[in-house]
Amino acid sequence: MSNEAFVTTVLGPVGVDDLGVIAVHESLLSVVPGAQYAYDITMDRAEIFDRLEAALVAFRTAGGGTIVDRPGMFHGRDVKLYEALSRATGVHIVASTGMGPEENLGGYFLTPQTNPPTPWPAERFAELFSAEITEGMVVPRVERRGGAGLVVTALTEPEPTATDLSLLRGAARAAAATGVALSFSAADPAAAPAISGEEGSPRVVIASADRRDCV
Structure with a gap:
């Protein structure tokens, strides 16, 4: 793409002038982290594809x-599904890396040798997110595909925890290192920009940021 500004989609880079009208905060799939792998939960992939295809065709x-898909790594992100949907509908899909808040993290992301367990250091999260942007998003236990075009996180309400921070x-370091944007949901919208x-x-x-006004 030479010097043209571009965004990374699930099918590769797209010039910003070719993105068209953008829906910037969407969730093509959103599930409790890990639920899609539970033995007692059935997800009909054909039905999911048909419903999402119809919605994306209507959008186009x-x-x-x-469409910017914002759930991050563990809320139902399905890279192969997104690739198929983008090819079938012609809608560009930007997938995201990142995770949070703390309550949605598993113990893997804590350091168990400490008492109480402490979160990974920021640099370790930065390395994880950066790799998903530059090397491809992880398809569990199999491969990496495409690349994330956004890094996301969220802070615990009403006060961010040490893990959140x-x-x-x-996430901010990964965004700075790779050039993608950082998106976050925050209890205090003024504090997170300062940290980033x-x-x-x-x-x-x-x-x-407007959800309190909608209650």
């Missing part, structure tokens, strides 16, 4: 061009 017919710093600025992340999207 209405003038839409790009480590995640946020790691400290870590050198220049492009920030504040998600769900």
Whole structure:
């Protein structure tokens, strides 16, 4: 793409002038982390594809061009499904890396040798997220595919935890190192931009900042 500005989609880089109308905060799939792998939960992939295909075709017919899928690594992200949907509908799909808040993390992301267990350091999260952007998103236990075009996280309400802050710093470092945008949902929308600025992340999207006004 030479010097043209681009965004990484599940089917590769797309020039910003070719993205069209963008829906910036969507969830093609959203499940409790890990639920899609539970033995007692059935997910009909054909039905999921048909429903999402119909929604994306309607979006494109209405003038839409790009969907930004924001759930991150563990809320149902399905890279192969997104690739198939993008090819079938012509809608660009930007997938995301990242995770959070703390309550949605498994013990793997804590350091068990400490008492109580402490979160991974920010740099370890940064390495994980950066690899998903530059080397491809992990398809569990199999391979990496494509690349994430966004790094996301969320902070615990009403007060971020130590793990949340480590995640946020790691996400901001990954965004700064790779050039993608950082998106976060925050209990305090003013605090997270300050932290992301400290870590050198220049492009920030504040998600769900209006939800209190909708109650």
